[in-house]
Amino acid sequence: MITYPEKQTRSEREVPDVADALLEVRNLSMVYPNGNGGVEALRDVSFTLAPREFVCLLGPSGSGKSTLLRILAGLLRPTAGEVRFCSPSEEAEPFRISLVFQDANLMPWRTVIENIALPLLLKGVSREQALNLAQKWVFLVGLEGFEKAWPRDLSGGMAQRVAIARALIQEPDLLLLDEPFGALDALTREKMAAELLRLWQQQRTTVLMVTHSISEALLLSDRVLVFSARPGRVVLDQPVNLPRPREEGVRYTPTFGELARTIRQAIGE
Numbered sequence: 001m002i003t004y005p006e007k008q009t010r011s012e013r014e015v016p017d018v019a020d021a022l023l024e025v026r027n028l029s030m031v032y033p034n035g036n037g038g039v040e041a042l043r044d045v046s047f048t049l050a051p052r053e054f055v056c057l058l059g060p061s062g063s064g065k066s067t068l069l070r071i072l073a074g075l076l077r078p079t080a081g082e083v084r085f086c087s088p089s090e091e092a093e094p095f096r097i098s099l100v101f102q103d104a105n106l107m108p109w110r111t112v113i114e115n116i117a118l119p120l121l122l123k124g125v126s127r128e129q130a131l132n133l134a135q136k137w138v139f140l141v142g143l144e145g146f147e148k149a150w151p152r153d154l155s156g157g158m159a160q161r162v163a164i165a166r167a168l169i170q171e172p173d174l175l176l177l178d179e180p181f182g183a184l185d186a187l188t189r190e191k192m193a194a195e196l197l198r199l200w201q202q203q204r205t206t207v208l209m210v211t212h213s214i215s216e217a218l219l220l221s222d223r224v225l226v227f228s229a230r231p232g233r234v235v236l237d238q239p240v241n242l243p244r245p246r247e248e249g250v251r252y253t254p255t256f257g258e259l260a261r262t263i264r265q266a267i268g269e
């Protein structure tokens with residue numbers, strides 16, 4: 001059974017042992033049908049996310065990480081299991097989820113600011129109001145001066161900033177990031193991770209991010225989940241007890257090194 005996207009308020013919670021969870025995933029399995037018994041992508045995956053938590057998901061290629069994000073975003077229906085969302089606010093609004101992919105997927109015929117404003121325009125917000133709010137996000141993601149630029153004139157990192165701003169302008173309860181920096185060069189990637197950290201420290205949106213980089217995961221997250229090779233199962237749920245706010249220097253601390261070793265070993269297994 002799957003319950004989304006309707007939001008439950010805290011008073012309607014049914015699962016007392018995950019009282020503080022924003023999201024509860026229970027016994028989730030996914031088998032893609034094919035002519036040959038199906039491809040088992042996920043097996044019996046369970047975990048929770050607390051409000052404002054930043055959790056990174058790592059695992060070998062093909063371990064079902066994108067499949068999980070697509071299920072959480074409501075794009076795929078799982079074969080079995082349950083997904084339960086609980087609103088951080090008491091108001092019974094629909095639970096808002098934004099998903100950012102490796103490819104920025106910008107509208108080529110819209111400028112930077114129009115791309116960022118798009119979700120609001122689609123919701124019926126007036127053009128003036130949407131563009132005003134988009135301008136705020138242009139500043140927050142460091143794209144001032146590029147408001148009227150076209151997507152074709154942006155670097156990969158800039159395009160991804162637009163995609164992140166377009167996701168956050170919707171004030172999602174949950175932000176899903178699927179290898180958002182996977183297509184960027186190493187230096188841009190480090191810079192973007194630092195910028196995402198800065199944004200998250202300001203906004204404190206709950207984030208679930210897929211990455212292949214252990215150090216990126218440790219720089220950003222409160223917890224790291226590691227999936228086994230296909231079918232994906234949670235083989236490690238590791239709290240990241242590094243102090244915040246985190247700076248680049250945290251990479252060179254002994255705790256960082258120990259956590260990286262634990263995670264690398266879990267991925268290897």
Ligand SMILES: Nc1ncnc2c1ncn2[C@@H]1O[C@H](COP(=O)(O)OP(=O)(O)OP(=O)(O)O)[C@@H](O)[C@H]1O
Pocket residue numbers: 032033039040041059060061062063064065066067068230
């Ligand atoms: N639409 C589909 N039909 C059939 N099989 C699929 C489909 N989508 C994904 N799969 C398979 O399900 C498994 C999990 O794929 P998924 O893309 O979720 O893994 P991933 O962990 O995100 O991989 P990567 O790290 O390489 O991006 C893979 O074996 C993949 O081939």
